Amino acid sequence: MARSLNRSRWTLIGLAGACGAFLAIALISALGTGWSGTNDSVFHLDYIYQVANGNLPEPEGVEFNPLVGGSSGGRQFASAHPPLFYALSAVIAGDSLTFAGWENAVLRVRLLNVVFGLATVLAVAWVARLSSRSNRASFVVAVAATAPLLTSFVLFSGDIYNDVLLTLLATLAIGCTIKCLRDGPSWPLIIATSAIGAAGMLTKATFIIVLAIAIGGLMVASFTDQTPKLSWPKRTGAIVAKLGTLIVVPLLASAWFYARNIELSGSWMRSSPKAPLLGRPEKSMMDVLGDKDFYEVYFEQVLGSTKISFLGLSNHTVSLVLSGVALILLLVWAVRKTPRWRHDVTVNWVFIRLAPVGVLMGCYAAQLSQATGFGQINIRYLFPALIVLGLIFGGAATTLGRVSGTATAAISLIMGLAALNYLGWLATNRPPGVGLLDRVRSIGGQMVAHGLPLASFHILLVIFGLSCVIVGLAITKLQRIEERASASSH
Template sequence: MTLPGGRPPAGQQRVTDPVRFLPLLTVTRLVAPILLMFAAIALATGFTQVQLPNSHEVAHLDYACQVWNGRLPVFENGLLLQVEKSPPVQWTAQHPPLFYLLAAPFVGPLLAAGHPETANLVGRSLNTVIAVVALIAIAWAISRIAPGQRARSWTYIGTAVAAAVSPLIRVAAFYNDELAVVFIALGSGIAATVLWAGLTARRLTAAAVVAVGLLLTRANTVIMVALLVLAVAIAGWRGAQGGQARRWLAAGLAGAVPALAAAAGAGWFYLRNIRLTGGWTGGHPDWAAENLGRHQLSVWHIIRTDPSLGLWQPQWFTHASARVFHPYFEIGRGAAAVAMAAGVIGAAVLLVRALRRRAVTWQLIAVVGVVAAQFVGTYAMFVLYRTGTGGSAARYFLPALLGFALLVACGLMALPVRWRRWGLALLLVAALLPGVQWLYRYQWGFGWSLNQNTAGGVPVPIVMALMVAFAVGLVIVVAQMPTEPAPRPWRSTDDAPASTVPAPAGSAPAVPAPTGSQFTVPPTDGPDPVAHPPSAAHRAADPIRSAEGGRLA
């Protein structure tokens, strides 16, 4: 197999074979049990919690209300939606409008009819649908980041980890974070695709569309836009023919397409923020300092003390409201800390294995670099946001969800195959236990009678049915975890034993073997009777179908 930029070992030739990715339909079918499990617990969470419990959710719902009325909100003009928790100013006005444009047809008529709680319930349900789409996008992205024989395992485990993250489950509220996760996953998948397999007109168009969607969802997606532009430029440089000047020109033109598309499609909104507030993000630090008691802090102070900074005090598997329900909150935080530490160790193990097989290519480095930069960049942006009187919430880390899922998946993928299922089961139970316990304790205060409604206004039997579906889905997720197929058979003239059967009389003389070695992949309709396991040299020559599996093996 020949990869762009790769060189076969001396004296050997590789069979040219394009990079093969799992189709989207195959990926969706693969992670269907995970989607069932997640949708059940996310809906149960959204149906159980009190509607419009805080001013943040009210402000987001009001944004959709104002869009339904044909205008964009302005910070100083306040809210149209006046309920008990309405804030004095419209502090979500700095967000781009795409999410609210999508939500307005669903919640706008209910708000106009005077049913804000019903509108919020519908909005939470819509957000759960978007979160399911986000998980499909994450699964697709992982299948592009780690193609090869182990793509199914990487995709399944990574998506299962993402589905257990409590900020994603608890943002079964009316917030715009899930849509940002969708576009970040799509951007990561497109970046990986062009780095592995090259640039085409279709992929370039997709990159441009996703770049616009990113900047029209949340300002913190600018990191992914920059990484997507860089990946497209690298792919353009690698695919160009000719000298260095033509390569750099191709890289510049390719990278300019998503960059200019993002500027043309979303730049108007950020120019509006600059006109209204003086900054492209649209924040109001002076108002926050005066009315919310927030003040500028040092970077070190934020890193050392912020309760939501998941790198030091991981809240990926905790429910914020579960803090009073010890020890469940600590179980979730401990599970996240152990999972991240195991992920770092697992990544080191996988790297050593890849180095031993000489399977570390420039594509692998570039793809991993995109994911790592998005992960680290999200934390860096959060710290800078907090230093400027910004608020703190675990959901602000959702742009790093794909990187977190892959990091934890590294720890599981480094385990022997027979241990992975149990490792995944233990992780899911520890990660989801705080959320399940929160549901039970929260609703307990309102009663579990079958003829009652939850605090969210939904009949209790519906929530009970969702929890049964969640339990069934969890069992199926663990039971259906895929394992890698057996390595595809190889045939090598170096490895095959010499035949001792004499040639028939009158046959043509034997043709001398060419210099070096040749090896081919036999047809897929059955193993070749003379096939032998690949030698170390052959495994090093092909990182995709090595005996260890895919590129991230």
């Protein structure tokens, strides 16, 4: 009993550290990025403005562009997205969307995204717990402390994009799918998954990938479920009813919007046909498939989507090294564990292992479609599979025994420092040759320009550092508790 309470206490302490680390770095992103945001922020802000005024944006034209003090022409790049994120943002910021006070609206929406990002930390921890057959708390904390510190995720958590809400809903849907496979497809769980599915499809079209995995998981769980024992007619009826709910509810909630996209562009995922964009060269599908960046993006862009200097190398090089080491550690662990693998592996547990990977593969397919033509290869489009990154980094760190806590803290610190490096690069208007410390200082300067005392930046930096230390300490304690529990069971 005492050991269980001690384990629970250190788990909560570790998760508090993971939340503190993310919250500090995400607030730095929200408060230390210029109010104009990154390239597409203005289109998302315009979408919020139009929803606040009872409209959906058309594919062409921006009604609210504070950068020019009025409306502007050209493509409305956010118009292909469903309206849920923008409706939620309009509720909290719509009244501030005037050319005299738009900065306040930007701040409110950024803080909303920080909340979504913080909720994602907890959702990632939940999925990690469900994915761990041995229920290792150290693993749960390590996953939660690493995955959400992905540089682009931190950046978008402090900006105006719908990707963070998408990531939260995708992670929750993956968790519901795994729980369904573990505990059986109960009606409350089906209703919850259907509601998340509806919200996801009203957030971004790529949620269809996660929904497909959830439907597959429900089918497996339904056919393998042994409780209660029903006759085949009743069991078949229950399966059809549950599958129907999971399919129909998201469809009914979002079909109207995707029908609009089809009417506008001929494609349910776009509001306008593919056309030349920003001087980018046109790429065929084979061009994209022949680009090594397409395959490396998930590991190459961990520490930033654009290649910039970091720790004497490039952030992409450090990303690949960090990811490579993690994958090697997992491979060594898997080889060593093979003789001890359980013989009671079920179809459900195979699907549980493959579900997050299936989401990642689906996101790669969506990335291929997006990059074909005039699109880009960007880790942002793989956000729904954020949990996979956590399972890799968190899993690798916790294979190191008594230094697992130190390893996790080090990974978190490197990822946080990379995020600061990237935010500083943006704050200095992206010049080459600016060092890491100067970039970090420029973030503080940007926060001062936003009317905040410089001390607030320093406090957030201290909170981030202390939170990483707390994560490391908690994992170290949890590893010792788990080692003692394992020894006593033998």
